[in-house]
Amino acid sequence: MQREPLTSHDGPPFDVRRALAALFAIVGVLLVGFGLATRNDERVYIPSGGVNVNLRWGMVLLGFAALMAILSFVSSRVSRKRAVREASRPLVDSPPPNAR
């Protein structure tokens, strides 16, 4: 089975975990901020039975964003180390690029 060269179709490497971290950090901050601003306003939380679900869930989202950011950071460091190791290896040892 043939495999396409990475360069022609792949473009720059993209880590979706960073995007997840960014999205949920923004939404988390919005929810926590709104939850704090409305924490004494009982009318807002009549639907949810008095639970300030914005504040609580906003913090969960911030936690998820932090987790994604950490995972992304760790994996980018691992792959950078690997790239350095492979670059320093003598050429004879490296397999031909098309070998699978």
Place this chain on the structure above:
Amino acid sequence: MSASHFSLIDVLILVVALASVVGVGWLARGAVRSARDLTLGPRTLPGWVAGVGLLAANIGLPEIIGMGAAGAMYGFAAAHFFWLGAIPAMVLLALFMVPVYRSAGARTIPEYLGLRFDGRSRTLSAIAFAVASVVTGGIALHVAGTVLHLLLDWPFWGGVALAAVVAAACVFAGGLRATVYAGVLQFALVAFGLAPLLLVGFAATDGWKLLIHRLSQSAINSMIPPAIYTSLWKGMGHPLTNSFGITHLALIAGIGGALAFGTWCADMRVMQRAVSAGSDAGARRAPLIAAVPMLLLPALLVIPGTLARMLGGGEAGTPYGGMAQGLIPARRAADGTALLDGAGRTLLDFGIATPKLIATLYPAGMLGLAVAALLAACTAGLAANLTTFNAVVGWDLRRAGGEGVSPDGDSRDVTSARRLTIIGIALAVVVAYLVRAYTASAVGMGSTGSGAYAVGGVGSLLDLLTLLLAVVNVPIFAVLLLGMSSRRITAPGAFSGLVAGILAGAAHHALSLSRGALPGFGGGFIAIVFPYYTPLAQRLWTAIVALVAALLVTIAVSLFTRARAPADLERTVFTRRMLSSDARLSWWQRPGLQGALVLLAALLLTLRFR
């Protein structure tokens, strides 16, 4: 029911979420040099991205609304659609079918059929997929317009336009690759937007034990078996003692067999995403990775529907004379009168269970996140249908006519692939408006005819989706399965099997009807030879008939025609050699073991709620 408390904070969250979905599609687009990049996508994705992407493609807005409706209508038994009706099929896809696609180098299901059989099967299946993807996309748009109208009082066209623009923008930016990455974000939005429904919902219904108690009480008050809403397996002996209206045979062969395999093993959206993983092992692991959240999705999608029925006095049982049960209102005809069945009981509008729960329980803030989740789900499913449409029309159908996308860069091709996206979305919008015109007229009809299954409302659209699966995907699955398993299956056999499956399914639909329904789109428009208790039972048997007909005719015709030389079938029929890359993995990384673990988990879960 519109949630009047939709405010500035909700608009902000909605804008941030949708902008990030499109933005990620744009950032992740990679290099779009040729139409092939757009329509067929890369083979470079990490396995887990492909896995979450394929889940997002198959859990669109109609599925979220449909599973909420199923939770309200059937109770916990709706979990069968996940544990019995998805997990085994996903494991078969991962361990058996994906290796063959990868070995054959097929980018689409019709392309595989062309490689294994001939151009006729390729063209027929490509046409079927093209039609199905446009209709499915149109239904998703219709549901988006309807749900946003109910939730936010937006005009119908507003929801349709927003969903269509976001989905088309993703596909336009970077084709398949962009939609897979955007799908990961969309799935996360769905999970985080809906999960708090359980927290708040259980706070309102006083917890899990009391929910079960209320469900039993509701069944007793409706004079049906007490475990009907809380048990997955009890009462399957007779159609009248379970909420599906079916027996064990239809449960296993229909939900666990024909429909499951049609949904997961012969769906272009799923297949395209699985084979786009960067390595063979990653491609096989993608469906297994998707299966893990699938184990938990009943909690996220089904339970909200059940909660909606039980919140606020649902335990009183099935209401009479147009009263609501819990949060679920009566279905109403165009003139506003409630629809009743023959015994005077209210016909409930189960399709709006989940949106209704969202509007009732979420304060401003969370409401915005939930609306973002629903729209994200809609655009994910829609974008997946657009990529399918692009691939089968731009690759399989035009190729058959001598043109089609060329493997190397050509800017003319990119323009024509993007033009296809515009055509696809335009057709889907047309379908959405046709469906709207049809349901508007049918609801008017329902007031005179009524019956257990008056057409109209969101619920019957989901039945239409199931019907499409039964007559399109199920026969294609039968031919794929046989073609991948045996070298003896021939090209004439495959083509006649496809035709026979499609025709047999359509014929069964035309000759069957569920109790109390009017002949028409719901079936029975030629004659009513096969009566069923529920629309679900009718759909399941349509799928089973299509599967059996396709299997039998394919085998029979193959026996009387000459098979291709074994050398031609090296890459397109399953052999253990296709799994050889496993030898390099450590034992816990092997897809076989992972598949077995997922199956075991699904089995334990169904037994837990037996």
